[in-house]
Amino acid sequence: MRSRRRSRAAVVEREVVIETLGDQGDGLARVDGRRLVVPGALPGERHRVRFETSGGTTGANRVVAKSLEQRASPARIEPLCPHVPACGGCVTQHLAADAELAWKQERVRLALERRGLTAPVHVGHQSPLQSRRRLRLGVQRRGAELWLGYRGRQSHRVVDVAHCPIARPELIALLPALRRALQAWACRPEELVLTAYAAGPEVVLRGGDGLTLADREAVSAFAKTADLARVAWQPTADVPAELVVERRQPELSWPGLSVVPPVGAFLQATAEAEAYLQATLAGWLEGSGRVLDLFAGIGTLTAAAMSTGARTLAVERDALAVAALRAAGVEAVARDLDRRPFMLPDLARFDAAVLDPPRAGAEVQSRMLAAAHVPLVVYVSCAPTSFARDAQLLVDGGYRLCEVRMVDQFRFAAEVELIGLFDREKAP
Template sequence: MSAGEVGTDVEILRLGARGDGIAADGLLVAGALPGERVRVIPEAARGSQRRARLDAVLEPSPDRIAPFCPYFGSCGGCAIQHLAPEPYGAWKRDLVATALARAGIEAAVASLRDAHGAGRRRATFHVRRIEGAAEAGFMAARSHALVAIDHCPITEPALHRAPEVARLLARPLGGGGKPLDVQATVTEGGLDIDLRGHGPADGRARQVLVALAETCDLARLSLHGEVLVERRPPVIRAGRAALVPPPGGFLQATQAGEALLGELVVTAMGGAKRIADLFSGAGAFSLRLAEERAVHAVEGDAASLAALDRAARFTPGLRSVTTERRDLFRRPLLAPELDRFDAVVFDPPRAGAEAQAARLAESKVPVVVGVSCDAGSFARDAALLLAGGYRLDEVVPIDQFRHSPHVELVGVFRREGRRKR
């Protein structure tokens, strides 16, 4: 506590959805746990939200453990390294159960399935100039201030050198004088780097970047999605397929997470022979499903579909894989189109798939599998399917975003009886 600051003692009642401890009056205290008595320093209010900075833990919870990362508490990447594994798992499961309950949905929610594996296989590092030098790291919580780091311990070991690579790549682009975001992905060919935020680079800068890709032994280096050099194919495995995703394209956060999601999706399909994969991305599900079933992949991003098509064509033994470029937010598949399929999987962005869920509710598709990284938007979409006559089997929460408030989930819907009108 600095001079002039006056602390207040409060009791923490519960853990909020973002990992903050919450006191009786709704005060949010990052780093505090339920059952603790803590001393806090009030912060300036932001709208209706009241926060306080944790100054001291006066009576610690028996569930409190020591954070393992030296940057925890300043870096905004992790919210909750200080909670023991069992209550942590219960908290994350309850995030899903609470979202469903708020939407009026009764469904069995399984225990949290861990999918951290070897760690995050991709991360976006921010590069900014601090005291005349380029620094790389993550933003502080609720702030635009950069927390420079040496490495992030929750990433795969191959990604530990990424902050240093980011600092080197920033040099020909102004050394962090302009905001620069460096997305780094671990692939079989090495690190795949996509630089964004800086804007165009002149010919000289591009030459230097290509030379740095050699120095840093990168698989591929891109600038705003434009490949500057590909020294080795940045391959990601999707089942038997070797997939080269587009620069900066979407991938699940961990290899273990993608594998578990794929396993749950494939299992839910049962004996279905013709599948629609909506919001397919580059084919993490399509390529696995196509090992035994015909798949029609629908996605709005042309580069992702091209990567999926290429991987499918060069993987021996797959069933038919067709692709369709379509904006499913503006032009969802209609019921007559959907009724051609035995099952559908949809994995939309965080905003969910409200328009497509409404059309699915009108369809006769026997099995619909929803995959989501946002329990709130999933619950909204699920309510539409339930109103259309589906039942929701067990929902499985998956933790590939360990130590953060984010949780992935899979829910299986099966049609029962006539749909409501």
């Protein structure tokens, strides 16, 4: 039997013109029919690149290039942060704000177009700098040093962060003290999740071998010194966090509703984007008597629905979030909507349905809604691709996609938030 030999990689150097930005913010060009990814490049720029590609007739479909020189685009600006490009937290700090908005808007439009859908896609909101209120940071030890910051792009390596133009200043101000504390504690968390509340910061230590009694005492002392609201430890992201110390109870307050969020609760990335989504939803729901809020989380959109006077049922898989909503006086039920979606008889009771699912979308529940006769559906998403898939299901079932608004709360990142309105009564 003949052994297969791998074809040797050939180093090629070419001058290319960047055609567009990919979904991850990289410049895309084509060489000999293959897609070429040029990190940091912008449309219209000419780059001389050197890259590796396999020999033979079946080379790789995607090769990664290193730019050797460039002719800058008018949309290119100087990055705000000294950690660019090593830090993976941002991918478009070199792109002017209006061009970044246009890129994200076009990604939403193209996602719909691929599903045969057309609808107005408006830029609704762009969050200001220094507004990100929840950060997930990696922790790495390198000899005697401890590095705390975002991970490098497509890497597990942590970039030690001293500045961050997108994060709330009170969270970045914590980092020096956190580094010193982590070096002293026996616990070895692999990740920290920081959340800014009005009551003070929350810190969740994630991973590692757990906390000793000495660690717990040290953490409690640190919480007092750093004036933290609370600190918790979480073995992994998919299990509930264990509260270590709570000095003040965080509270989320909206007109007519105040909720005490469980430790590590999901929040919209910025308070400004949250307020925009709530105001948009409230305007669209005006006049709806009974509203079903699916994937309700801790009640961000529930509050908006209730503010219109609608009787609202919140449905959420997380039992701790449901308990928090009930404690706040919200009608809420715990239910895994991927396994047990609301069926036709249940849906018939509602005038409007609101969905804010995880990144994977709500395919199972969307199929049920498509077969129902709920007059109005509002869908919030952070993933244009899964949104477009579910939108196609609704449109095929008789809904009209009336409008989509893009919400840029993930400044300089590839993520896109959006909110879409579907109306069955006006569908042709």
